[in-house]
Amino acid sequence: MWRSLLLESTACLRQVAGTTFPYQRHFSSFYLRSPVQSFHRLANSSYILNAQGAGFFLTHNGLRTYKKDTNSNVEFPLTPITVTEIKQYLRSKDIPFHDGYSCLHIPSIFTESPSQSNSFSMFIDKTTGQFLCKDTLAEGSWEDLQDCLEVMQKEGKGFISPNILMRYAESVEEQEDRKREFNEVQGIWSSSVLFADLPDDEVQLIKTMFQITKISNATLKRFGVKLFKPTKSLVFPWVGGPDSSLKGIKLLSAQRTDGDKVTYNEATFPKFSSYYCLFGLTLISRMDSEVVLTGHELDCLAVSQATGLPSVALPRGVSCLPPILLPYLEQFKRVTLWLGGDIRSWEASKIFSRKLAMKRCSLVRPGEYQPQPLEALVQNKNLSRIIKGSIPASHKSIVSFKQLREDVYGELLNTDQVAGVKWTRFPELNRILKGHRKGELTVFTGPTGSGKTTFISELALDLCMQGVNTLWGSFEINNVRLAKIMLTQFAMERLEDNLEKYDFWADKFEQLPLYFMTFHGQQNIKTVLDTMEHAVYLYDINHIIIDNLQFMMGQENLSIDKFAVQDHIIGVFRKFATNSSCHVTLIIHPRKEEDDRELQTASIFGSAKASQEADNVLILQEKKLVTCPGRRSLQVTKNRFDGDVGIFPLDFIKASLTFSTPSKGKHKLRKVAGKSENEEEVQLNTAASSKGEAKGGKAEKGTKTTKTQRTQKNPANKNETIQK
Numbered sequence: 001m002w003r004s005l006l007l008e009s010t011a012c013l014r015q016v017a018g019t020t021f022p023y024q025r026h027f028s029s030f031y032l033r034s035p036v037q038s039f040h041r042l043a044n045s046s047y048i049l050n051a052q053g054a055g056f057f058l059t060h061n062g063l064r065t066y067k068k069d070t071n072s073n074v075e076f077p078l079t080p081i082t083v084t085e086i087k088q089y090l091r092s093k094d095i096p097f098h099d100g101y102s103c104l105h106i107p108s109i110f111t112e113s114p115s116q117s118n119s120f121s122m123f124i125d126k127t128t129g130q131f132l133c134k135d136t137l138a139e140g141s142w143e144d145l146q147d148c149l150e151v152m153q154k155e156g157k158g159f160i161s162p163n164i165l166m167r168y169a170e171s172v173e174e175q176e177d178r179k180r181e182f183n184e185v186q187g188i189w190s191s192s193v194l195f196a197d198l199p200d201d202e203v204q205l206i207k208t209m210f211q212i213t214k215i216s217n218a219t220l221k222r223f224g225v226k227l228f229k230p231t232k233s234l235v236f237p238w239v240g241g242p243d244s245s246l247k248g249i250k251l252l253s254a255q256r257t258d259g260d261k262v263t264y265n266e267a268t269f270p271k272f273s274s275y276y277c278l279f280g281l282t283l284i285s286r287m288d289s290e291v292v293l294t295g296h297e298l299d300c301l302a303v304s305q306a307t308g309l310p311s312v313a314l315p316r317g318v319s320c321l322p323p324i325l326l327p328y329l330e331q332f333k334r335v336t337l338w339l340g341g342d343i344r345s346w347e348a349s350k351i352f353s354r355k356l357a358m359k360r361c362s363l364v365r366p367g368e369y370q371p372q373p374l375e376a377l378v379q380n381k382n383l384s385r386i387i388k389g390s391i392p393a394s395h396k397s398i399v400s401f402k403q404l405r406e407d408v409y410g411e412l413l414n415t416d417q418v419a420g421v422k423w424t425r426f427p428e429l430n431r432i433l434k435g436h437r438k439g440e441l442t443v444f445t446g447p448t449g450s451g452k453t454t455f456i457s458e459l460a461l462d463l464c465m466q467g468v469n470t471l472w473g474s475f476e477i478n479n480v481r482l483a484k485i486m487l488t489q490f491a492m493e494r495l496e497d498n499l500e501k502y503d504f505w506a507d508k509f510e511q512l513p514l515y516f517m518t519f520h521g522q523q524n525i526k527t528v529l530d531t532m533e534h535a536v537y538l539y540d541i542n543h544i545i546i547d548n549l550q551f552m553m554g555q556e557n558l559s560i561d562k563f564a565v566q567d568h569i570i571g572v573f574r575k576f577a578t579n580s581s582c583h584v585t586l587i588i589h590p591r592k593e594e595d596d597r598e599l600q601t602a603s604i605f606g607s608a609k610a611s612q613e614a615d616n617v618l619i620l621q622e623k624k625l626v627t628c629p630g631r632r633s634l635q636v637t638k639n640r641f642d643g644d645v646g647i648f649p650l651d652f653i654k655a656s657l658t659f660s661t662p663s664k665g666k667h668k669l670r671k672v673a674g675k676s677e678n679e680e681e682v683q684l685n686t687a688a689s690s691k692g693e694a695k696g697g698k699a700e701k702g703t704k705t706t707k708t709q710r711t712q713k714n715p716a717n718k719n720e721t722i723q724k
């Protein structure tokens with residue numbers, strides 16, 4: 001819906017600004033849209049790509065292979081840089097440095113006389129090597145910094161102009177992309193209106209719609225918040241870079257749902273994956289030593305207005321804290337994380353505080369008396385006192401019950417949220433497992449060729465569509481084939497037969513927080529783990545799927561009992577899941593299969609130890625159920641969260657490669673609560689599949705074209721907003 005709104009708003013803009021240019025879907029690159037455009041190669045660590053980077057999409061007759069262009073930011077294999085290597089390199093260049101919170105501090109190389117206040121005004125992220133110079137606001141990747149230092153050494157200079165990073169010649173297509181994007185941002189921004197320039201009655205109407213009646217016009221003006229009338233959206237600016245130029249915007253719309261609840265929808269220019277705005281940063285001075293980190297722009301406004309403290313908002317809510325922003329937060333000695341009022345925000349604040357260095361972080365625990373900042377303002381609560389009452393993020397490894405007490409209360413209070421993210425496509429699984437939770441290890445198995453990959457693909461996609469940042473390790477089938485399965489499950493139809501809908505679905509699919517390891521075939525467990533750790537750091541991954549464990553058994557251990565190796569690997573993933581608060585789903589081929597018998601937990605593991613490590617054990621049974629003709633069923637044989645286990649039927653829909661509960665009639669959901677078994681009649685409704693109906697002509701079969709060519713051939717698609 002927001003995409004179509006965005007298209008509409010762009011369409012409105014054309015009427016407003018009189019500019020008509022073909023709306024062309026461009027693959028937003030990994031560039032940091034900073035003015036310091038350089039040979040930016042986002043240090044995409046080692047072997048991780050996202051849905052775009054992997055360069056695979058369904059096209060007219062097959063898959064568009066990835067065109068690795070010279071500007072590609074997706075360079076692999078890059079081994080993750082380590083802080084030790086960064087320090088060694090700086091020493092080799094005689095560059096003094098000292099350890100900061102999440103960055104190393106060095107003297108700026110872009111100014112002849114570094115600012116007096118703090119000669120170590122350049123920050124280098126310890127994990128990615130990404131740098132930021134606070135004097136010039138020049139930024140770039142580790143490779144860019146190395147290039148600058150090499151040039152500096154070659155020219156025998158003590159400093160270098162940041163313009164060198166601009167030397168990177170952009171391709172014509174990139175220049176056009178950048179120009180189009182710039183026009184769109186400028187167009188919307190210049191046609192938006194400051195609240196001070198609106199009539200009072202209209203201001204009140206808008207503020208009531210967004211439930212920000214307590215936010216003053218002065219605060220809105222101070223943060224540069226405007227109103228884009230054509231879509232009645234608030235517009236938050238992203239200003240930055242050496243020239244403090246407008247780099248992007250975020251459009252926020254509000255809708256009233258049941259009662260007086262308001263739901264917000266956002267859209268950003270550039271796209272979310274390239275939107276790195278710390279809203280409110282421009283109002284922070286270099287002398288500020290503390291900041292309140294919030295999860296939403298409106299919360300940032302509330303904190304600033306109520307407490308006068310420097311506050312900023314994360315660009316994508318609590319879903320991630322992009323490491324590229326860490327250098328911007330390096331100057332603060334104290335960071336208070338008040339990310340929201342629910343369990344998800346609380347979990348995120350604990351994870352983000354690790355990235356920010358826990359010793360300087362304190363967390364506002366959500367609760368009845370500590371809702372999110374905007375709500376606290378509306379309820380006339382004392383925000384300063386709430387912030388003063390925040391608790392230190394770093395606590396001793398052995399916590400007293402006193403510290404746990406609040407967490408226990410939080411769990412009791414928010415049982416639904418603690419249960420985890422619910423599946424939208426598998427209600428029966430919610431009934432048994434209650435949800436998908438961070439920090440757990442799920443083991444999944446099923447007979448060979450039974451549909452394990454297909455099923456887990458849909459299960460993980462369901463969660464990813466709800467904002468669970470997901471990393472796939474598909475060692476068995478290549479990413480191209482996996483993406484094709486996922487895109488089909490995402491569109492709920494065979495796109496080969498509906499090619500005119502391809503761009504609609506591919507555009508939406510790109511937006512998912514979905515990443516793929518590029519490994520294939522046998523892999524060393526250590527390499528895989530390093531990549532997983534890096535992915536958690538870079539993209540705040542919450543769910544990792546490993547398909548499948550056998551590919552990490554290695555050939556060299558033939559002499560060792562392979563079940564001992566398997567148990568070891570399971571133990572390694574168990575530890576990873578706990579330490580990184582990341583859910584790991586591990587697909588394992590059963591040890592042995594007897595056609596005439598259902599698989600058991602014992603069919604999977606080499607030893608009882610391994611089965612104890614798993615929090616959940618799921619088995620895709622390929623047997624008929626007594627009560628219905630379904631060929632497949634999903635059995636939960638272990639559920640550490642609340643002990644419920646059970647089995648329910650699945651029907652496979654070949655056209656969409658999806659599993660769903662059989663569409664008609666009643667089915668037994670056999671839940672085994674504890675020892676006794678009780679039957680529960682469950683009336684299951686067909687999950688209404690929302691299909692995007694694309695307009696425009698039928699595409700010719702067999703011609704491989706790009707989106708641009710298709711759009712030009714079929715102008716109707718130009719501003720087409722697809723109605724759901």
Ligand SMILES: Nc1ncnc2c1ncn2[C@@H]1O[C@H](COP(=O)(O)OP(=O)(O)OP(=O)(O)O)[C@@H](O)[C@H]1O
Nearest residue numbers: 446447448449450451452453454455476632652657
């Ligand atoms: N329930 C099902 N009924 C019929 N065909 C299915 C079903 N599930 C998956 N398939 C098809 O079976 C083939 C194998 O599916 P998939 O690769 O997911 O199985 P798998 O268990 O992962 O295989 P392997 O054991 O080799 O890893 C695919 O073409 C898939 O579309």
